Amino acid sequence: MNPKVKDIGEGIREMKIRGAGRIARAAAEALKVFAQNYKGGKDEFREEIKKVRDYLLSTRPTAVSLRNAIYYVLNRMRGESVEEMRESVIQSADEFIRLSLEAVEKIGRFGAERIRDGSTILTHCNSTAALAMIIQAHRDGKDIRVLNTETRPWLQGHITSRTLAKEGIDVTMIVDSAVRYFMRDVDIVIVGADTIASNGAVINKIGTSQIALVAHEARVPFIVAAETYKFSPETVIGRLVEIEERPADEIANPEDFPGVKFRNPVFDATPPEYIDAIITEKGVISPYLAYQIIKEVMHFGAES
Numbered sequence: 001m002n003p004k005v006k007d008i009g010e011g012i013r014e015m016k017i018r019g020a021g022r023i024a025r026a027a028a029e030a031l032k033v034f035a036q037n038y039k040g041g042k043d044e045f046r047e048e049i050k051k052v053r054d055y056l057l058s059t060r061p062t063a064v065s066l067r068n069a070i071y072y073v074l075n076r077m078r079g080e081s082v083e084e085m086r087e088s089v090i091q092s093a094d095e096f097i098r099l100s101l102e103a104v105e106k107i108g109r110f111g112a113e114r115i116r117d118g119s120t121i122l123t124h125c126n127s128t129a130a131l132a133m134i135i136q137a138h139r140d141g142k143d144i145r146v147l148n149t150e151t152r153p154w155l156q157g158h159i160t161s162r163t164l165a166k167e168g169i170d171v172t173m174i175v176d177s178a179v180r181y182f183m184r185d186v187d188i189v190i191v192g193a194d195t196i197a198s199n200g201a202v203i204n205k206i207g208t209s210q211i212a213l214v215a216h217e218a219r220v221p222f223i224v225a226a227e228t229y230k231f232s233p234e235t236v237i238g239r240l241v242e243i244e245e246r247p248a249d250e251i252a253n254p255e256d257f258p259g260v261k262f263r264n265p266v267f268d269a270t271p272p273e274y275i276d277a278i279i280t281e282k283g284v285i286s287p288y289l290a291y292q293i294i295k296e297v298m299h300f301g302a303e304s
């Protein structure tokens with residue numbers, strides 16, 4: 001395996017590159033790097049790129065964006081010569097990355113319109129798409145405040161707090177278990193997504209579904225910001241989304257707790273009945289229209 005490809009893959013596995021959108025763009029970049037550095041014959045090109053595909057797919061299991069990015073590039077691989085195949089891979093990887101960044105920007109613009117002046121927003125984990133909405137609302141001159149969870153065990157909420165503070169946004173970090181305590185002050189919850197199933201269920205960082213329940217109880221709108229490559233075509237045919245379970249030592253040192261078992265699932269599923277809207281780059285949809293989006297962008301997931 002090309003060491004530069006391996007660097008990207010291990011970066012994803014070790015969560016130096018994280019967040020579903022970033023993971024997707026990094027996977028496209030890895031395929032591009034493979035193509036740029038490939039030196040063998042044309043028959044081996046297809047074989048070798050499949051190995052890169054399988055390696056990248058093995059890095060993290062939950063975010064479908066990784067899979068969709070890989071197939072976006074591979075399904076567009078064309079040509080008879082190494083040069084032609086190389087060019088087509090580079091071109092479609094660049095295209096995926098460009099479309100992905102444009103999607104985040106559009107979500108920011110569409111989503112900001114949903115945020116009222118004077119709002120207190122609650123967000124969880126660290127989602128580029130959710131942050132795009134919040135930052136755009138602030139840049140539009142809206143007076144907003146943000147509560148953000150620290151997001152145990154990996155503490156991605158720290159990145160969110162710092163990003164918002166840097167933008168000059170009024171931000172307060174809270175522990176995950178304080179969400180219900182603060183919900184009475186919240187006007188809108190905005191989170192990202194790793195995968196959206198065809199029934200509209202949203203898979204996102206562990207704890208998202210609890211927040212959705214609390215928001216539902218308090219009648220606070222619960223909004224998901226997600227590019228269309230977060231929708232999972234495989235769920236149409238009944239494939240279940242695999243929930244990543246990470247090592248116990250992210251929670252505590254197991255050696256300090258003899259006789260204690262640990263579980264560390266890092267994503268959960270929020271059912272569509274707790275979701276008011278999903279903001280995509282194609283517009284704002286009800287979670288019940290997830291299947292419609294999958295039909296439109298089916299090419300993202302289909303295997304050639």
Ligand code: RUB
Pocket residue numbers: 018019020021022063124125126127128129130156191192193194204205225266
């Ligand atoms: C990150 C996470 C984010 C989504 C969406 O989990 O759950 O909410 O990936 O992020 P992890 P984005 O840190 O384990 O990858 O909007 O940036 O794609």
